């Protein structure tokens with residue numbers, strides 16, 4: 001393997017160990033187990049070990065397998081947009097907002113469309129926070145409005161206007177049939193139509209969100225799995241300062 005290439009590992013470096021799981025629309029049987037191993041083999045896995053096979057009812061079954069693959073990728077050859085972030089701490093963020101803006105920063109959060117997953121957005125917004133960090137509600141310099149789940153994009157626009165929001169945080173967890181791309185683009189377009197887009201910092205997040213999705217849908221930044229409130233708060237402050245500099 002070349003320097004810069006990476007391959008999954010389990011016991012030893014570069015042993016190619018992976019775990020996969022999937023369901024079949026049949027009950028567990030000797031035949032279904034053989035089918036599962038065949039599917040894994042056809043995916044290029046070797047040294048296949050089935051570690052879990054379970055009936056799920058209604059003639060469906062679930063399987064977990066271990067095995068190894070012989071694939072590696074060159075990290076140097078991968079070019080994707082990333083959110084570049086210099087982290088501030090809780091006190092620095094509040095001090096910077098107080099000093100540079102002399103008012104609270106108004107933040108709206110919502111999970112839009114039919115999406116009912118609120119845990120991720122709450123992790124960033126609610127006072128209890130995530131990963132040992134307080135959420136944005138705990139920051140004295142943020143005024144936070146959590147609109148909750150299944151909010152129509154039109155309502156986010158209406159509310160942003162009503163309370164003069166500076167930041168809109170949108171969560172999208174369900175990505176079936178690319179519904180998240182539809183919802184995010186729609187919101188960005190509606191804000192644009194109301195001439196609000198340039199006045200707002202527009203941030204999306206969710207387990208399948210990244211910087212690329214954000215840029216493609218007209219957002220300023222996108223945050224994925226494991227995001228913490230401090231990362232989001234730091235991005236907001238950087239962006240506010242960047243925009244203030246631009247205005248001067």
Ligand code: B12
Pocket residue numbers: 114115116117118119120121123124130169170171172173174175176203204205206207208223224225226227228232
């Ligand atoms: C809990 C859960 C539910 C709960 C939600 C309860 C609630 N109040 O949120 C209930 C039972 C309601 C539910 C329902 C459904 N669910 Co569900 N659910 C989950 C589950 C198990 C955990 C999600 C979670 O809470 N994660 C913990 C949080 C902390 O992680 P997170 O969301 O990734 O958030 C972090 C980052 O992504 C980021 N982030 C997230 N949002 C935001 C927003 C901003 C602005 C920022 C900056 C960052 C950010 O920061 C967070 C902290 O690090 C996942 C599977 C899984 N293990 O992930 C499935 C999962 C998300 N659900 C799924 C599905 C399919 C459904 C249903 C459609 C099932 C059904 N057929 O009915 C329904 C949909 C209902 C609806 N209308 O939306 C799929 C989604 C597949 C997809 N990609 O579309 C998953 C992945 C399960 C699966 N493997 O199939 N679900």
